[in-house]
Amino acid sequence: xxxxxxxxxxxGYPMAGHLQQKGFDLSVYNRSKDxxxxxxxxxxxxxxxxxxxxxxxxxxxxxCLGADADVREVLAGEGGVFSAMPRGGVVxxxxxxxxxxxxxxxxxxxxxxxxFIDAPVSGGEAGAINGRLTVMAxxxxxxxxxxxxxxxAYATRYQCLGxxxxxxxxxxxNQICIAGLVQGLAEGMHFGAAAGLNMNAVLDVIGxxxxxxxxxxxxxxxxxxxxxxxxxxxxWMRKDLGYVLDEARQRKVSLPxxxxxxxxxxxxxxxxxxxxxxxxxxxxxxxxxESRR
Amino acid sequence: xxxxxxxxxxxGYPMAGHLQQKGFDLSVYNRSKDxxxxxxxxxxxxxxxxxxxxxxxxxxxxxCLGADADVREVLAGEGGVFSAMPRGGVVxxxxxxxxxxxxxxxxxxxxxxxxFIDAPVSGGEAGAINGRLTVMAxxxxxxxxxxxxxxxAYATRYQCLGxxxxxxxxxxxNQICIAGLVQGLAEGMHFGAAAGLNMNAVLDVIGxxxxxxxxxxxxxxxxxxxxxxxxxxxxWMRKDLGYVLDEARQRKVSLPxxxxxxxxxxxxxxxxxxxxxxxxxxxxxxxxxESRR
Numbered sequence: 001x002x003x004x005x006x007x008x009x010x011x012g013y014p015m016a017g018h019l020q021q022k023g024f025d026l027s028v029y030n031r032s033k034d035x036x037x038x039x040x041x042x043x044x045x046x047x048x049x050x051x052x053x054x055x056x057x058x059x060x061x062x063x064c065l066g067a068d069a070d071v072r073e074v075l076a077g078e079g080g081v082f083s084a085m086p087r088g089g090v091v092x093x094x095x096x097x098x099x100x101x102x103x104x105x106x107x108x109x110x111x112x113x114x115x116f117i118d119a120p121v122s123g124g125e126a127g128a129i130n131g132r133l134t135v136m137a138x139x140x141x142x143x144x145x146x147x148x149x150x151x152x153a154y155a156t157r158y159q160c161l162g163x164x165x166x167x168x169x170x171x172x173x174n175q176i177c178i179a180g181l182v183q184g185l186a187e188g189m190h191f192g193a194a195a196g197l198n199m200n201a202v203l204d205v206i207g208x209x210x211x212x213x214x215x216x217x218x219x220x221x222x223x224x225x226x227x228x229x230x231x232x233x234x235x236w237m238r239k240d241l242g243y244v245l246d247e248a249r250q251r252k253v254s255l256p257x258x259x260x261x262x263x264x265x266x267x268x269x270x271x272x273x274x275x276x277x278x279x280x281x282x283x284x285x286x287x288x289x290e291s292r293r
Numbered sequence: 294x295x296x297x298x299x300x301x302x303x304x305g306y307p308m309a310g311h312l313q314q315k316g317f318d319l320s321v322y323n324r325s326k327d328x329x330x331x332x333x334x335x336x337x338x339x340x341x342x343x344x345x346x347x348x349x350x351x352x353x354x355x356x357c358l359g360a361d362a363d364v365r366e367v368l369a370g371e372g373g374v375f376s377a378m379p380r381g382g383v384v385x386x387x388x389x390x391x392x393x394x395x396x397x398x399x400x401x402x403x404x405x406x407x408x409f410i411d412a413p414v415s416g417g418e419a420g421a422i423n424g425r426l427t428v429m430a431x432x433x434x435x436x437x438x439x440x441x442x443x444x445x446a447y448a449t450r451y452q453c454l455g456x457x458x459x460x461x462x463x464x465x466x467n468q469i470c471i472a473g474l475v476q477g478l479a480e481g482m483h484f485g486a487a488a489g490l491n492m493n494a495v496l497d498v499i500g501x502x503x504x505x506x507x508x509x510x511x512x513x514x515x516x517x518x519x520x521x522x523x524x525x526x527x528x529w530m531r532k533d534l535g536y537v538l539d540e541a542r543q544r545k546v547s548l549p550x551x552x553x554x555x556x557x558x559x560x561x562x563x564x565x566x567x568x569x570x571x572x573x574x575x576x577x578x579x580x581x582x583e584s585r586r
Contacts, residue, residue, distance in 0.1 A: 184470050
């Protein structure tokens with residue numbers, strides 16, 4: 001099966017690597033050439049010189065890009081994927097975008113006889129490197145069945161959750177749950193430190209009960225150590241929460257804590273923390289305490 | 294070892310039962326007599342007629358009561374535990390109270406030659422029944438060592454986390470983490486339902502990743518089913534959050550989401566939901582949506 005992967009960023013770079021290692025007939029493309037060169041050197045497949053060449057014979061094109069505008073340009077723009085790849089193929093979009101963008105791209109694809117699956121991922125850079133991502137997909141079930149071998153190269157969980165856009169909506173549910181969860185954890189760590197508790201001992205005691213979470217298991221100790229320079233960046237979380245809050249507004253759904261936590265992420269950005277892990281919400285709480293002294 | 298247990302409520306009833314089953318030389322007392330009679334019938338130990346008789350020979354007195362005022366009355370009030378039990382003994386307070394109350398009780402106890410350990414629990418009614426509670430304790434380490442056999446009768450995790458009050462402060466960390474976490478989960482469930490997603494399928498996909506939590510594992514499906522008539526009551530959570538927010542105010546610590554979620558629990562109380570599980574935050578979100586239509 002001829003597969004093309006476009007977008008060799010933090011996530012896409014190792015995802016494309018898994019496709020190479022699993023023996024797919026692979027082409028790759030990246031807008032910035034130095035990253036493409038680095039990938040080619042590591043995986044011994046020459047990156048295509050142009051997007052048109054990369055997708056010219058591909059049955060499946062997977063992209064992993066940034067925000068709505070990037071995806072629209074690369075897929076539906078002049079000389080983009082939809083105009084250059086063969087009819088009958090499938091485009092998988094692993095970017096986290098709005099659900100409206102997914103529906104717009106699916107409509108553009110259909111005009112050109114191409115199928116579209118929105119397929120945002122979770123699991124972070126570690127999940128991408130280990131090939132243990134989760135894929136939340138939306139689109140036609142029959143089309144989804146065609147792409148499963150590709151997804152299996154880098155994901156351990158993947159499911160088609162409904163029509164196009166459902167993957168993005170499910171990813172939004174994921175990000176909403178995380179926003180409140182991480183802020184609660186940050187407030188707990190902040191309070192415990194202010195109260196003079198031995199927080200490592202406290203975490204040992206409360207860590208298996210009703211307060212337990214993946215975030216507590218994997219982030220509480222780094223938060224206490226003041227380590228935030230890793231993980232899932234605040235800038236990306238804010239991008240995702242922007243889509244969440246737009247979607248909620250359109251549906252007349254109120255998400256009070258999600259909206260508030262989005263503002264706290266804005267504070268972290270103002271502290272030059274945009275590239276820090278989402279657990280850096282603790283810094284916004286600490287900053288408030290600092291500036292009061 | 295002669296042990297007395299006072300307070301046969303939802304938690305205390307099965308906790309005292311474990312002490313009977315483990316063969317402690319046990320006396321029990323409860324202010325309301327019908328509950329005491331029920332316990333006596335089930336466990337074949339006559340409840341003491343008065344508090345004074347219950348504690349008269351006890352080396353260790355464990356109490357599990359309600360709010361600060363209840364604990365103050367039963368322990369330090371006229372004819373209370375401190376005045377009636379032998380010198381040299383230990384009082385374990387399993388109630389969730391303010392940290393100031395714990396320090397106040399420890400001082401009263403010390404005047405009468407009695408030791409005091411604050412020891413709030415988590416794990417809920419199910420944990421109490423299964424003997425799998427978690428105990429967060431504060432007090433003297435040597436005293437704590439004396440009471441460990443008692444704690445082991447109904448708890449699988451118990452640790453002394455620092456001086457008197459540390460147990461209550463650690464419990465506060467636990468409740469802070471839960472408040473933000475459950476609200477995030479409720480907003481996620483509310484959004485997903487409004488977006489028309491098959492939420493059981495979404496939970497299967499996202500339930501092992503960065504959004505995972507004990508609350509998601511144990512409450513998401515009951516939330517989707519609209520089942521709230523079980524678990525840890527909103528009235529108790531609000532009591533606990535009241536102590537949290539008072540303590541934070543005294544320490545000049547800002548807990549924005551905890552304070553907001555406390556207000557949402559107030560909304561659930563206004564919906565006559567005070568006895569519902571804490572996951573009923575979803576009802577406050579849905580109520581807002583309902584009244585808009």
